Amino acid sequence: MALLGRGFGHKPALILVALLALGFSAWLLYGVRTSLRGTVLADGAPLAGAVVRIQGSADYTITDQHGTFTLTVPLLDNFAHVTASAPGFYIAAAAGAPPNPITLTLLPHPTEDNPDYAFISPILDRENEAACARCHAHRSETVRAADEPAPLPVDEWLLDAHAQSAVNSRFLSLYNGTTLDGTRGDLTAYQFDSALGIDIPTAPTSGQGDVGFRLDFPDSAGSCAACHVPILALEHGHNADPNTAAGVAREGVTCDFCHKISGISLGADGLPVPDLPGVFSLTFLRPSHDEQVFMGPFDDTPGDDIYLPLQSESQFCAACHTGSFWGVSIYNSFGEWLDSPYSDPISGQTCQDCHMPRRGTTTFVDLPPDVTQFVPVRDPQTIFSHLMPGAADEALLATAAAITLDGTRSSEQVRVTVEVTNTGTGHHLPTDNPLRQVILLVEAHDADGNPLTLLDGARIPAWGGIGDPAQGYYAGLPGVLYAKILADVYTGETPTAAYWRQTSLVSDNRIAAFATDTSTYQFRLPANAGSVTLTARLILRRAFIELMAEKGWDTPDLLIAQETITVP
Numbered sequence: 001m002a003l004l005g006r007g008f009g010h011k012p013a014l015i016l017v018a019l020l021a022l023g024f025s026a027w028l029l030y031g032v033r034t035s036l037r038g039t040v041l042a043d044g045a046p047l048a049g050a051v052v053r054i055q056g057s058a059d060y061t062i063t064d065q066h067g068t069f070t071l072t073v074p075l076l077d078n079f080a081h082v083t084a085s086a087p088g089f090y091i092a093a094a095a096g097a098p099p100n101p102i103t104l105t106l107l108p109h110p111t112e113d114n115p116d117y118a119f120i121s122p123i124l125d126r127e128n129e130a131a132c133a134r135c136h137a138h139r140s141e142t143v144r145a146a147d148e149p150a151p152l153p154v155d156e157w158l159l160d161a162h163a164q165s166a167v168n169s170r171f172l173s174l175y176n177g178t179t180l181d182g183t184r185g186d187l188t189a190y191q192f193d194s195a196l197g198i199d200i201p202t203a204p205t206s207g208q209g210d211v212g213f214r215l216d217f218p219d220s221a222g223s224c225a226a227c228h229v230p231i232l233a234l235e236h237g238h239n240a241d242p243n244t245a246a247g248v249a250r251e252g253v254t255c256d257f258c259h260k261i262s263g264i265s266l267g268a269d270g271l272p273v274p275d276l277p278g279v280f281s282l283t284f285l286r287p288s289h290d291e292q293v294f295m296g297p298f299d300d301t302p303g304d305d306i307y308l309p310l311q312s313e314s315q316f317c318a319a320c321h322t323g324s325f326w327g328v329s330i331y332n333s334f335g336e337w338l339d340s341p342y343s344d345p346i347s348g349q350t351c352q353d354c355h356m357p358r359r360g361t362t363t364f365v366d367l368p369p370d371v372t373q374f375v376p377v378r379d380p381q382t383i384f385s386h387l388m389p390g391a392a393d394e395a396l397l398a399t400a401a402a403i404t405l406d407g408t409r410s411s412e413q414v415r416v417t418v419e420v421t422n423t424g425t426g427h428h429l430p431t432d433n434p435l436r437q438v439i440l441l442v443e444a445h446d447a448d449g450n451p452l453t454l455l456d457g458a459r460i461p462a463w464g465g466i467g468d469p470a471q472g473y474y475a476g477l478p479g480v481l482y483a484k485i486l487a488d489v490y491t492g493e494t495p496t497a498a499y500w501r502q503t504s505l506v507s508d509n510r511i512a513a514f515a516t517d518t519s520t521y522q523f524r525l526p527a528n529a530g531s532v533t534l535t536a537r538l539i540l541r542r543a544f545i546e547l548m549a550e551k552g553w554d555t556p557d558l559l560i561a562q563e564t565i566t567v568p
């Protein structure tokens with residue numbers, strides 16, 4: 001190193017000046033722009049209204065009534081990759097060198113859905129030419145910069161709950177009425193109710209074994225697969241039994257499934273029709289033999305790709321994230337989002353904005369050597385993550401809510417006010433599956449660390465768990481449990497986890513987007529208590545603790561936020 005340094009003497013400075021001059025002139029030249037002209041044809045005739053752009057660039061132009069366009073390109077780009085897109089056609093590409101005009105020919109894409117199409121697994125058969133992992137997964141032999149995130153769509157999706165939705169053991173154990181180790185509960189007993197003229201369940205689900213859809217309805221497959229095992233539901237409609245899922249259907253909500261969705265039917269209220277959960281509200285464009293289509297958010301990816309604006313809208317997620325049973329809203333993150341300021345098209349945020357955060361990479365492919373397709377360097381703002389973080393993601397949870405704590409003391413009491421604000425959740429907190437709860441725990445301690453006694457104020461209800469607080473059974477403790485509480489219409493069981501039965505809404509104190517819940521507490525202050533420490537913790541619990549104990553689910557509670565103050 002030292003030798004080298006001496007040998008080069010003052011040369012590095014000269015080289016630097018030369019490089020700068022070169023760079024500057026290149027930059028000057030780059031500033032000089034030229035025009036690239038061309039025509040877009042479809043069905044042998046010029047096509048007006050097609051979107052034309054340099055592949056990967058944000059600038060675009062639209063063809064005029066003669067199907068012609070003019071793009072401005074830097075003079076130095078002696079070769080430009082141009083794409084054209086219009087509804088009803090595959091995206092087309094051509095390479096052009098100004099001043100020669102170019103022609104792009106759009107080919108119509110299929111418009112009839114083919115129900116016999118066999119979905120492609122991203123991973124099951126990596127040798128398959130069409131397996132997404134061939135091109136959309138990180139290849140171990142690819143050298144990448146240390147600061148560049150490696151995961152591509154397939155690597156990320158493998159870690160996403162959608163990839164597990166058909167085999168999620170909590171789902172299957174609630175569906176089948178088993179514990180995690182497979183012990184099946186008793187079938188539900190029904191009795192004829194002469195006043196109602198129907199058979200009604202005779203006993204609550206808890207305390208009589210396990211709760212489960214198939215214990216209530218042993219002969220019906222139910223509609224659970226419509227969202228959890230969608231490929232099976234597409235094949236077997238209302239007879240799709242999740243236990244029979246095999247092959248690509250076991251991949252749950254998989255790549256090829258989402259990228260074959262072509263539309264969603266919504267009611268006049270903007271929500272999916274209640275009787276049509278999941279796949280029953282969606283339309284698909286599955287190609288026939290020898291054809292392929294991928295619907296995606298880009299209009300400049302030539303080949304078998306089709307631009308679908310719906311991919312970047314919350315409505316894309318609505319069919320499975322809205323759902324009711326017997327007219328009672330059960331899942332509703334989409335509806336809650338729609339009712340919130342987040343659905344404002346200008347100032348709001350989509351599901352994708354929060355759940356598919358920009359990954360910060362400039363590409364979403366890593367092509368094998370035998371695929372020589374041109375791939376542009378893309379704006380990282382246009383590439384979305386397939387990790388789909390949710391309620392199990394601590395980083396996302398940290399953005400969900402904030403706590404403020406206020407305490408004042410008199411000679412005998414400490415009065416505490418706790419505000420919980422939904423600061424970053426684009427819907428209610430908690431949302432979707434009604435098993436979820438968010439629990440606020442409020443504690444007061446004197447200077448010696450002794451807990452103070454609650455005289456008056458909010459307390460955790462029975463469904464926070466009756467038992468040892470050290471084990472997570474919080475009933476009776478100072479605090480609030482935020483949840484949607486449903487009662488079984490016939491047995492009265494409250495809360496019921498059997499939300500596929502006829503239920504009624506008892507209460508819903510979940511916190512809507514940007515809303516604040518305020519609770520107050522008065523703790524007894526012993527003489528000479530010294531300074532008082534107040535702590536508020538907000539945690540997310542995946543399911544009611546008694547259900548978890550019964551089922552053997554051991555998913556730990558997760559911390560969302562914590563605040564501590566001292567009242568001197």
Ligand code: HEC
Nearest residue numbers: 132136153154157253254255258297311312352364383384
């Ligand atoms: C739950 C549905 C869903 C699943 C499953 C899914 N995608 Fe996507 N994908 C989307 C949506 C929605 C977008 C567009 C996001 C946007 O633009 O707002 C997208 C975007 C893409 C893009 C464009 C680049 C990017 O990342 O933004 C590619 C490529 C892609 N997906 C491939 C895949 C592959 C490969 C898989 C499986 C490993 C997969 N997708 C699984 C919904 C899905």
Ligand code: HEC
Nearest residue numbers: 161164165168227228230316317320351355389390391392
């Ligand atoms: C075909 C139905 C379907 C579609 C379409 C769908 N989802 Fe889901 N989603 C599910 C199911 C089922 C689960 C539960 C999976 C599980 O936990 O087993 C889920 C879970 C989730 C979770 C929780 C993940 C976690 O780690 O807990 C998030 C977040 C989510 N979806 C967001 C989205 C977004 C955003 C879209 C649209 C881009 C979308 N989903 C489209 C069915 C769907």
Ligand code: HEC
Nearest residue numbers: 170171174175213223224227277278320322323432433500
């Ligand atoms: C309208 C679509 C839809 C239908 C129908 C549906 N689910 Fe779900 N389910 C979801 C979504 C979306 C999630 C994830 C939401 C969340 O994380 O809160 C989910 C989550 C769950 C979970 C929680 C999984 C976990 O890991 O915590 C269970 C259990 C479950 N569903 C069981 C069922 C059963 C049983 C049925 C049928 C009786 C059913 N679901 C019907 C969409 C649906």
Ligand code: HEC
Nearest residue numbers: 120129130131132134135255256294296297298301305306
């Ligand atoms: C042979 C390689 C290859 C395979 C296999 C492959 N893709 Fe792609 N895919 C690409 C390339 C290349 C692009 C465009 C990259 C670019 O322009 O930045 C792309 C783009 C996409 C897009 C974006 C389309 C748009 O218009 O927004 C989606 C979605 C997509 N692929 C999904 C899939 C899915 C799902 C699979 C598996 C079923 C798959 N791809 C298999 C190479 C492949």
Ligand code: HEC
Nearest residue numbers: 317321333334337349350351354390391400425426430431
């Ligand atoms: C402003 C950001 C934001 C937007 C927009 C947003 N979410 Fe969320 N979402 C969150 C946060 C934060 C959480 C974690 C807290 C929670 O579970 O409620 C979450 C959690 C979830 C979960 C996991 C629930 C569970 O208990 O497993 C699902 C499912 C979900 N969101 C679906 C959606 C859907 C569908 C949309 C669009 C209709 C959407 N989200 C829009 C921020 C957002």
